[in-house]
Amino acid sequence: MVNIIFCGFGDEMDKRVLAKQGDVLLRVAMNNGVTIPTECKDGLCGSCAVKVEELESSPDVKGFESTVDPDAWDKDKYTTYMEDKELNTLVEMGAISKKEAETAQQYAQQTPIRLACQCIVKGSMLVKPFE
Numbered sequence: 256m257v258n259i260i261f262c263g264f265g266d267e268m269d270k271r272v273l274a275k276q277g278d279v280l281l282r283v284a285m286n287n288g289v290t291i292p293t294e295c296k297d298g299l300c301g302s303c304a305v306k307v308e309e310l311e312s313s314p315d316v317k318g319f320e321s322t323v324d325p326d327a328w329d330k331d332k333y334t335t336y337m338e339d340k341e342l343n344t345l346v347e348m349g350a351i352s353k354k355e356a357e358t359a360q361q362y363a364q365q366t367p368i369r370l371a372c373q374c375i376v377k378g379s380m381l382v383k384p385f386e
């Protein structure tokens with residue numbers, strides 16, 4: 256199980272929840288009462304875009320530390336393959352650049368903006384609305 260922290264969705268929806276690795280982020284949100292706008296649920300409309308940040312829990316530290324460092328991404332730990340469909344949608348809606356999409360494909364990284372309906376939970380993460 257991993258921790259998913261929803262932040263910025265509103266008082267009642269800002270919470271930390273447990274999720275199974277391999278679950279879809281949108282389903283985790285819905286199952287825990289967090290509303291993320293959706294239309295297609297198929298990676299095409301972009302309405303479920305969210306900002307994501309990988310987190311790592313530490314038994315020695317209360318809370319979480321961000322481990323996001325674009326220059327030193329722990330590829331083996333956080334390898335997340337993003338489908339072309341998701342990357343194309345994110346580029347078309349201007350959420351990421353074409354270069355970011357190419358880098359994500361090349362290095363099997365995830366971009367800081369994801370489509371919740373396409374995002375498979377790999378590890379603990381902080382999720383914020385994309386505006």
Ligand code: FES
Nearest residue numbers: 296298301303372
């Ligand atoms: S709901 Fe349309 S891309 Fe996720």
